[in-house]
Amino acid sequence: MKIVAIGDKNFVVGFQLAGIKIVYEVSNLEDAKHSIDEVKKFKDLAIIIIQRDISQKLKDYIAEWKKEKDIYPVILELPGFHEKGVYEDPMREVIKRAIGIDILKR
Amino acid sequence: MAEIIEGVKPTRMQLLEIRKKKQLAKNGHKLLSEKRDALISQLFQIIDVREDIRNKVHSKLKDAFDSLIEAEMVMGDTAVADVARQIKDSGEIEATTLNVMGVLTPQMEIKRIKKKVDYSFLSTSSKLDEATLKFKDLLKDIVKLAEIEGALENLAKEIEKTKRRVNALEHIFIPRFEATEKYIELVLDEREREDFFRRKRIKAILAAKGNAGPSS
Numbered sequence: 286m287k288i289v290a291i292g293d294k295n296f297v298v299g300f301q302l303a304g305i306k307i308v309y310e311v312s313n314l315e316d317a318k319h320s321i322d323e324v325k326k327f328k329d330l331a332i333i334i335i336q337r338d339i340s341q342k343l344k345d346y347i348a349e350w351k352k353e354k355d356i357y358p359v360i361l362e363l364p365g366f367h368e369k370g371v372y373e374d375p376m377r378e379v380i381k382r383a384i385g386i387d388i389l390k391r
Numbered sequence: 392m393a394e395i396i397e398g399v400k401p402t403r404m405q406l407l408e409i410r411k412k413k414q415l416a417k418n419g420h421k422l423l424s425e426k427r428d429a430l431i432s433q434l435f436q437i438i439d440v441r442e443d444i445r446n447k448v449h450s451k452l453k454d455a456f457d458s459l460i461e462a463e464m465v466m467g468d469t470a471v472a473d474v475a476r477q478i479k480d481s482g483e484i485e486a487t488t489l490n491v492m493g494v495l496t497p498q499m500e501i502k503r504i505k506k507k508v509d510y511s512f513l514s515t516s517s518k519l520d521e522a523t524l525k526f527k528d529l530l531k532d533i534v535k536l537a538e539i540e541g542a543l544e545n546l547a548k549e550i551e552k553t554k555r556r557v558n559a560l561e562h563i564f565i566p567r568f569e570a571t572e573k574y575i576e577l578v579l580d581e582r583e584r585e586d587f588f589r590r591k592r593i594k595a596i597l598a599a600k601g602n603a604g605p606s607s
Contacts, residue, residue, distance in 0.1 A: 286486040286499075288534075298472050299459050302519075303526035304481030331484040331499055332537040351544070356488060356497050359541035361533065364449060366456040376543060380438065383547035383554075384431055388438070 286329055286357065291320055292336030295366045300334065314342055325350065330358040336365040337372055344375075393566035401578035409575065413568035420560040427553045429492055434546050441539045448532045455525035462518035471519060474510050481527070484534065489542075494549045496542035501534045 290300040290308045297308040307327075309320035317339045324333060340347055340362045347360060362375055377389050399405055463471050481501075489498040512520075 286484045288484065288530075294468070294472070295456065295459060295463075298468075298475045299455060299522070299526050301472075301475035302459070302478055302523040303530045304478050305530075306480045331486045331497075332534065334533065356495055356541060356545060357486060359497055359537040359544075361537045361540060363452060363533070366460065376441070376540065379544055379547045380434070383434065383550040389442075 286331035287327075288332045288334065289324055289327070289330055289358075290334045291317065291324070291339065292334070292365055293338070296336045305334075311339065314339070317343060318346065321346065321350070333358045333360050334363055335360060337362050338365055338368055340375070341372055393563070393570045395571040395574045396567055399571055399575070401575045401582075403579065406572065406575045406579065409568055409572050413565065413572060416560055416564050416568060420557060420565065423553055423557045423560065426492065427550060427557055430494070430546060430550045430553065433491060434543065434550065437539060437543050437546065441536070441543060444532060444536045444539060448529065448536050451525070451529050451532065455522060455529055458518060458522035458525055462516055462522050465516040465518050470514070474515060474519065477510055478523070479509050481530075491542070491546070494545050496545050497538055499534050499538050501531055 287307055288300075288305050290297055290305050291311060292300075292309075293312065294310055297310045301308055309316075309324070311317040311320055321335075321343070324330070335347070340360075351360060364372075374389055377387065380389060381387050396409075399409070459471070483502050485500045485502055487498045488495045490496075
């Protein structure tokens, strides 16, 4: 099974250095959406690493995908190089829905 | 008071059947709520582990990006991108699933991460080597993090489902069975009393008749 990385230039180059071959360099949201659609067609994927900037903006799109996908691929959100500010943890909502209280630290 | 089940006939057969169903629902409720509690405790364990790994990955990633930017400053970003494209594939993952109390969770292992860099040293800077090694080192933690997040997500989904079932049993099905059981019992008792009265009455009438005309 493979890993895929989707992100901006620095993000992609970094993961290429780590030996990940399938990468999508995206510069805007349209591109990102297209590459996510393309990634969906792959059969043999284990992890999809998406840059946080993008995944936060396409939150609904990704949530929809998460609903229809199987156990694999796992969608993982990682921060890019110059990302500051407060981002919401994607697991927060999941956990809140499951046990009814918000227990993750901010 | 919960509503009784529609279309149920107040007979002894039905009463027995409903009692059986109620017992089944109660057993199911007990089992499911135990399952829910077990899953939640599992979730709590995972949350702590995830928090640690996540922090580790984030700080390592930041470090690695810093090295990468330094390398780009020394060599120029197109040169770095060129080198990055030549790196050999090491993103092959052995993926299976693990069954945690009826919930399938991902289990992944990255096969081979070579600790040496595979490009020419002549045209590259040592900063690039540093960045490469850092990213390669990171990969293992990322796989671990992905595994945990996948497990967390699936557990959460299962907990939600189980919770809904427990609540449905507790607040709808069991009260409904109990109400129906009570209703049938009441109707049967009423019928018994009616019967009893009717027998008494007939006996009285017969006795009266017997007294009036002993010849018949």
